[in-house]
Amino acid sequence: MKPLLFFSVSLLFIPLLSCQEKTPDIQTSTPSETRKIYVERSSLFDNYSDQKLQVADFVELYFNLMYDSTLEDRNALWDSKILTHQ
Amino acid sequence: MKGNFEKGFFFQYAPQILGIRAMSDNRYEVKLEVQQSGITFKIMNLIVAFDGLNRPYFIDQFGENLTEFDAVRKETLTFLYSKKVAKNDSLEQKMVHFNQKLATLFNISPKSTSVIVLKNLKDYCDVIGYDYMTFLTHDVQTGGIALPEEQILFSANNSPYYPHELVHIYTADHDPHYWFDEGCATYLGGSVEYPLEHHLKKVAAQMDSLDFSELPKDQKLDDETSLKYSLGGLFCKLAMEEFGGRVSLLILLNSGKTEENFHAALKAVFGIEQKDYDAFVKEKLRKYKG
Missing domain, CATH: 3.40.30.160 (Collagenase ColT, N-terminal domain)
Structure with missing residues (x-):
């Protein structure tokens, strides 16, 4: 069995599932690679703790890493050990 | 999280964290929405935890x-x-x-x-x-x-x-254009629980009103059947059974990904060019009609 580090990250790349097995890509114009993806935050954040803000920052960081980093970098941010136990 | 979205999609339509819920064991559940022009595509839950050095990391909830x-x-x-x-x-x-x-x-x-x-x-x-x-x-x-x-x-x-x-x-060991990838899967394994012939009969029943000269332009006939799966499957079936066998099937499966690759593979296996597609496909579909 392959290590789960690889496996868990695969979840992030699961395309939309449908009765036709695959759906078309959704694309926009070619972006500048240096631009940053911003993750909006709902009004609930007005009262959030620093820890929750840190969680949101981490999600935003990962969104940007998804496109501009190595698989190893992305894997390092996941806790993955289930399949390796089988 | 990434799904099939290009990076540019997220520049135009920023994802939104709807909320973050504190769970037990110093874990947090992040509810994240991805939408386009007010239409929601997905809402997912991400679980984030912190290690001993207070560094966040994702929990593999699927693995759990x-x-x-x-x-x-x-x-x-x-x-x-x-x-x-x-x-x-x-x-x-x-x-x-x-x-x-x-x-x-x-x-x-x-x-x-x-x-x-x-x-x-x-x-x-x-x-x-x-x-x-x-x-x-x-x-x-x-x-x-x-x-x-x-x-x-x-x-x-x-x-x-x-x-x-x-x-x-x-x-996936080969390099097929997506029409041949889905076509081969439909030819050998069916689609939505129906064999290729089921889908070809549906396409054949409507072929008089369809124009196949713009392939690989796709068209869905209904929720079950599309040209990509059906005609992609037809090309793979013809390659395997009438136009050279396994060698020809592998030519389609090693076509490359571009539209030019698609046309070149059809030329190599069937000797047809785009101007021939409509007549060729309709001739081959005739046996599935009625």
Whole structure:
């Protein structure tokens, strides 16, 4: 069995599932690679703790890493050990 | 999280964190929405924890859920059953036989693959931590997907037998245009539980009103049948059975990904150019009409 580090990250790349097995890509114009993806935050954040803000920052960081980093970098941010136990 | 979205999509339509819920064990559940022009595509739950140095990391909730699955090993296939699905020995065996058949066709050893067996698309979403995806609104609530690099396929079909997706595990070793990739999977493994012939009959019934000269332009006939799967399958079937056999099928499966590659492969195998597509396809569909 392959290590789960690889496996868990695969979840992030699961395309939309449908009765036709695959759906078309959704694309926009070619972006500048240096631009940053911003993750909006709902009004609930007005009262959030620093820890929750840190969680949101981490999600935003990962969104940007998804496109501009190595698989190893992305894997390092996941806790993955289930399949390796089988 | 990434799904099929290009990076530019997220520049234009920023994802939004709807809320973050504190859980036990210093974990946090992040509810994240991806939408376009006010239409929601997906709402997912991400679990974040902190290590001893207060550094955040994601919890692999799918992996955690998988520990609750029942595993059945048969030869090179491992079936991992959701609690909502009853084990089925005969369909497992049928999948094993199909795996062997593919190995023979592609002249390699049978692939080792984990088959995640799920009740339906809702079960799939529950297991991977999604609250919503657009396909949950479709009439048909079954489906599947292959992850060849990870040697995993999801069978959200209430069955361990999902031949279409298993074909993708093998075609991924090649470099097919997506028409030939889906076509080969439909030719060898059917689509939405129907064999290729079922879909070809539906296309043939409507062919007088269809124009095939713009291939690989796709068109859906209904929720089950599209030109990409049906005619892609027809090309693979013709290559295998009438235009040179396995060698010709492999030409299609090694076509390359671009539209130019698609045209070049059809020229190489069938000797046709774009101006010929409509007449060629209609001639080959005639046997499926009426």
